[in-house]
Amino acid sequence: MTEKVLIISSSSRKNGNSAALAGQFAKGAADAGNEVELIYVEDIKPEFCKGCLYCQTHENCIIRDNMKNVLARVQNADVLVFATPVYYYSVSGQLKTFLDRLNPLFVRKNRFRDVYVIATCADGDVSAFDGVIKAIEGWIECFDGVELKGKILCGSVTAPGDINGNAKLGEAYRAGKNIN
Ligand SMILES: Cc1cc2nc3c(=O)[nH]c(=O)nc-3n(C[C@H](O)[C@H](O)[C@H](O)COP(=O)(O)O)c2cc1C
Secondary structure, X not given: OOOEEEEEEOOOOOOOHHHHHHHHHHHHHHXXXXXXXXXXXXXXXXXXXXXXXXXXXXXOOOOXXXXXXXXHHHHOOOEEEEEEEOEOOEOOHHHHHHHHXXXXXXXXXXXXXXXXXXXXXXXXXXXXXXXXXXXXXXXXXXXXXXXXXXXXXXXXXXXOOOOXXXXXXXXXXXXXXXXO
């Protein structure tokens, strides 16, 4: 079955490590015949959520920025993939801002069911990803029937390109290929 896969890459380094994994996931999912879209938070430049809760009683967010075009794409995807560098033991500020701005979906009927997380960090210890997993699980918890289906975590990478040749690229490709 063809799935709509939306990959949200949140590092501002489009040539960076998490973006490389996101690209491989996208390739795998596309090779398996799925409809794949990869977006960069850096291009969307979402403003911070104001916490006004206007979105809980109105169709849209009160902030008129690029998130307006993104909301329906998130809402109508089957699979969401969040890619982030570890920043101070959590997700990037870019991803956190993006997730907060999905608040209009909190009161809507959404299609997405499966979530994958992709994360990279400099630390070699897998516990460095705990805060990322917790943050994504916290977001998922707020949407009925949504599940964390997979995690692709790559430590010991710092500079863009450090991930070249890493086996995790193959893992990301296979995860994308096997989403069904
Ligand atoms: C602001 C900032 C905070 C960071 N915090 C951590 C951290 O807490 N733990 C860690 O292992 N690496 C940390 N790093 C390193 C990045 O996670 C690492 O370089 C990662 O591979 C970057 O992914 P990217 O290439 O996709 O941007 C930090 C980097 C920056 C710029």
